[in-house]
Amino acid sequence: MWSELKKAIAQINIPADWLGIRVVKETSFTCHVRDGIPQTNGKSSTMGFMLEVMINGCIGYAATNSLAIQDLEAAAQKAYRQALAASEWWIHPFGVENERPKVVGQYISPFLKPFDALSPGEINDLLVRVCHTLRVSDQIVQTLANLTTTERETWFVSSNGSEVYQKFMFFGTHYGATAQDGAVVQQRTNNGLQANCYQGGLELFQQPDLWVRVQQIGEQAVELLTAEECPTTCTSLVLAPDQMMLQIHESIGHPLEIDRILGDERNYAGGSFVNQRDFGTLAYGSPQMNITFDPTVLGEFASYGFDDTGAVATREYLIKEGVLQRGLGSLESQARAGVPGVACARACSWNRPAIDRMANLNLEPGEGSFEEVIAGIEHGVYMESNRSWSIDDRRYKFQFGCEYAKLIENGKLTKTLRNPNYRATTPEFWHSLVKVGNSSTWEMYGTPLCGKGEPNQTIWVGHGSPICVFANVEVFGGG
C-alpha cells in the first residue's frame, strides 16, 4: 500500500500547495439473533480514499471507492477544481505547516484473541444461548443479542512527507429483554443501547460474568413490570457510569466542539451555549468535575494515535476542577477560533471529510466507594442505563430517561422504580454535582452511534465515569 500511495503522490501533477491521501479499508462482521432465531449474519467491507488538495489556503476533496492510479489522478483533478471554485468564498485560509503538519507514526489496537477465534456458527450459537438465558419467564416477549466486530486500517500520506498507519479492532455487543404484562411494557438491556463497545479482540466476548449478567437483565425486565413509577420530585440523583456516558456525551462533549461554537453545525446538529471567550474562565460545573479528552486509554472505544489530519493524539484536560480549559477543536478549528483544542479531526470513513469529534471523554474519579456514596444520601433516586435522550441545539435544556432505578432512603437502595427520567439545564446540572465516586466505581463504555456533520457522519466514541451524585434534580416517571 505504501509504495502505491507514495507513487501516486509523486505522480499526481497539479499545482497545489499540498496534497494528502487517506485510505480506509474496513470489514465489519454483524450477527444479530432475536428470540433465539437468527436475523442477520454477514460481513460488510468498504475500501476507498479521500484525497484532499490545498491551494492558497483552500481545501477541496474528492473521494472514490477505487485505488486505481488513474482514479487517484482523476480525483486529484476534481479536488483541485473544487478548491479553486470555492477559493473566492473560502471561510479561513489554512496553512500546510500548521493545519496539515508532517507526521509519521502508527497505532494498533490492543487485542488478545483475533476475531476469527470463533467461527460465525459458534458466535451464532452463543448468541442463541444469550437469548434463551434472557428469557427468564413467559412475560418476556422479546430477547435480543447481537455482536459486531470491525477491523479498520487507515493509511495517511501527504506531499509534505506524512506517513501514518493505524489499525483498529472494534468489538461490541448488545443484549436486551422486553417484558410485557398487558399495557405495561418494560425493556432492560446490558447498559443501554449498544453501550458495550471497546477496542480489542474476541476475549471481550465471553467474560467471566457473562451468563450471570444476562440472567440479571432478563430478571430485571420482569421486575420492572411490577415496580413503582419513579416519583415526580426534586431530589438527589445518582447516576451509574452507563448513564454518565450519555450525560457526558451530550452535555459536555457536544457543547465543547469548537466547530459547533464556530457555527459550522448550526444548520444540523446545532450550536453551543459555550462561546469562544469562555475558554480558560467559565465555571462549567462544580469543583468535583474533572473531564479529560483521552485517546490514550487502553481498550477504550475511541483510542487512537493520530487524528485524520495527522495531529498527534494526547491526553488533555478539557475541564479542571470545574473550570473550562480547552475545547474539542481540530487544528483547523483552533486556527479559526484562536482557542486551544485537541487532536479530534475525525471522519467516519474514506467518503467523508474530517470534522471535530469527541474521542474518549472521561470523568476522572473522585472519592468514595459505591456504598459510601449511597450511604451519604438521605433521599434520592439511583438510575442506570440510558433509554431516552434529547437535548436542544445549544446543548442547554436536556431530558434523559433510564431503564432501571432504585429509590434511596436513609443511605440505602430500597424499592425498584420504573420509567425514571430527569431534566435540567446543562450549567445548573453540572454545578449541582456534589459527589464523584472513586476509581472502584469507574467504568467505561462506548457507542458507535454519535451523529453529526453535513454530510452526515456516524462515529464511535468512548466515555468513562465513576458514579456521580447531583443535588436537587427534577426527576419523574412515565405515563
Place this chain on the structure above:
Amino acid sequence: MKHEELSALEASFNQLIETLLNKKQESEEFTVKLSSERSQFTRFNHAKVRQTGCVTDGSIELTLMQNQRSSFRQFPFTGDSEIDWQLAYKALQELREELPLLPLDPYLVLPSGTNTSREVHCGNLLAEEVLVPTVLEQLAELDFAGIYAGGVVIKAYADSCGQKHWFSTETFSLDYSIFTTEAQAVKGTFAGSEWNQEAYSEKISDAKRQLQLLSRPIKELPRGHYKTYFAPAAVADLAAMLSWGGVSEADLQQGGSSLASLWRKEKQLSVAFHVKENFQRGLVPRFNELGEMAPLELPVIEKGVLVNTLVNSRTAREYQKTANGANSYESLRAPEISPGNLSFEDILTHLNTGLYVSNLHYLNWSDRPTGRITGMTRYACFWVENGEIVAPIENLRFDESLYRFWGDNLVDLTNFQEFVSEVGTYDGRQLGGSMVPGMLVEDFTYTL
C-alpha cells in the same frame, strides 16, 4: 453525471447479475442490492464555504440462501465489471463456506416474485464551477449556514428468480438556515431535480422577510400548556416517530410499538387524523429488499384508527400475517398525512393566543408504550397573541403523548400540505420525504 456513465453502471450491474445467475447452484437462492451515488457536497457557514468536495461511492449487498440458512456480504461496487466480479466471486465463495455453519432460520423468506421495474430520472443541476457563486452571491450580509448536496443516486435490486429493479435519480437539496445576531434562525430547504434560480431567489427573499419578525426581542415563556400551531416541517418530525416503534407489525408483536394501545383499540386518535403510504409521487423506489413492490397507496391510520400496519414478508411468515411490501424495518417510506380544513389565512386567528412552531429538534420517546415524545422547538418559533405574532421565543422542551396531540387535543389540520424533503446523508444521500399539513393543537405540554 453523463448519460454514458450512468448506462455503463447499469450495464456493469446487469453483467454482475448475469454472471451470478450462471454460477448459481441449483439449491441456492440469492438477492443483490445496489446502492450508489455520485454526489457533490458543499458546506456553508457565515455565507462562506467551509468544506467542498465530491464523493463517488457504491456498494453491493449479496445475500446467499440455501437449506434454510442465509448470510450476506457487502462489498464495493465500482462500475468496473472485472473488479466488481472479483469482489462478488470472493464473496460468493465465502458465503458458500459459511452457510453450513449457521443455525436454521425458520422464517427465512426466499425471493419469489416476478417483479421488474426501471426508472431513470434525469436532472439539470448546477455545474461544480458555478455552484458556489450561484448559491452565495445573493446572500450578502446574511449569516447563512447549510449544505448543498446533489448528484445521482442509484438503488437497484436483482435476485435468483429473475426479479430486477433499477432506480436512478438526479436531484439536489440545499438545506440551510439564516441567522439573526441573536441566534434566531429561519430554516429552509430548496430541493428538486432542476435548479431554478428564480425560485431560489424567491425563497431567500421570503427568508429575509421572516428574519425581520425574528429580530424582535425574544420572549421567554414559563413551562406550561399552550395552544400550538405546528407548521408542516414540525409535523413531519412528529410523523417520523411513527417509523421508529410505531407502525411496524414486528414492533407491535414484540412489545416495541407506541401504537399498541391504538392497535388493541384501547385508545383512538382524532377522526380527522389519517396517515397513508403514498408512492404516487415516484420519488423513492417502491421495491423493497426482496424485490417486492409496495402498493401505490396503503392507508395506515384512517379516522384515527390503525387500519394497517407495515408488514414485510418475514414478519408475515413469523406471525401469520399478510405482507404488504414493507421494507425490512417496516418504516414509512412515502408518508402522507391528509389535510384538514384550516386555511393558511386562518392559522393565526384560530390559534389566537399560543405558540407558532415552525420546526422541532431531537425527538425521542420519553415513554414509548404511552406514546409520549420529548423534543425541542427550533428555528422561527413565535409567541402569538390575539391572532398576531408578538415575538420569537426562547426554545422550549416539550413532553407530550401522541394520543393527546393526534387525539382529543387535535383542533384541525391545514387544508394544504407541504412536501418536506428528506435531506439526510448518513450512509449516502436519502431520497423522498413526507407530504404533511400543518396542525393546530390544544393544550400542548412544555416542560422546560
